[in-house]
Amino acid sequence: MLGLRGRFFVTRFLMALLNPKIHPSLSVKDLDFSGVPVKVYQPKAPPTSRRKGFVYFHGGAGVVGTTKYYQDICSRLAKGSESVLVAVGYRLSPEHPYPTQQKDCYTATVHFMQHAENYGVDPSQIIIGGDSAGGNFAAAVAQKLVGRSDLPKLRAQVLIYAGLQAMDFNLPSYQQNATFPLLYRHNVVYYGLHYLGKDISLRDDVLKGSHVPEALRLKYGKWVNPDNIPERFKRRGYEQVPLGPFKAEVYKELSDILEFSFSPLFAEDSVIQQLPETLIVSCEYDVFRDDSLLYKKRLEDNGVKVSWFHAKNGFHGVINFFDFLFFTFPTGLQILDHIAEFIKHL
16 A cells, blocks of 8 residues: 555564664674674673674665664674674665665675774684575675785675575476565565666566576576476476576666676686685575575585585574564574584684
């Protein structure tokens, strides 16, 4: 009834009503990193040496979500990993069009890398990560940092059920989990188009793959291929569907979604080979599951060390429910604790 903008306004309003907990062992400061608002979580206990730093980008399709809403998640990760965690409050679409969100994440990360010692952090021990859209931002930022010889190399990246390609929305996980909460298959494209400020009427053509020209089908087909997905993930009602007929007018409107800045899976091998050690988290009941599996294979094929945590009972957004009133799912807690242990033992 309120319309598109109203819909996201209501979601933001409801999120703002929540006041997630912060663990008493942490101190939290609201700061500004080169114009980007951040929350910095630091253990109160005096360190025996410089700590690791973890830059975190929250999910929300680039249109909802705040650092406040993610306080309990960031608090849990900071405490469990014994790291200094920086939660980035990037600006949201549609008020701030794409790629503002990625630029804010990149700017805040570079600022932290340049000033890490001011927060008791070893500059060579900085990790970046995020969930859902935040995982996409993390993957894109990590790739963009590859060419920065003036900065220390990232220690690792953590990608939590991230969307990593916008070419094929008929992969097994997109079919199997098309109507599984919290992220439906048709909503992936709906939110994506809204985030990009594009015409929502293009959704059906994108779902069919009609936005992908023949040259890119040939180039990217070796990476976005069901043959790269283990057979055990295809047993639950999957039927291979080829991309629909190409429509030049659709590609003209949406060519940027096939660039590696939006679809990190499509980065060149020369970039992939220089990425840091990676933890990939996937969930069985999530449309983005196969994006994670395909990116995992690309990284491994290019010699990048990969750890993988697959939540067999997980769904998209499950970490937001690790301790959420009457809707609490142990899988969310398992994921957060696994991430904390990964960071702690790097």
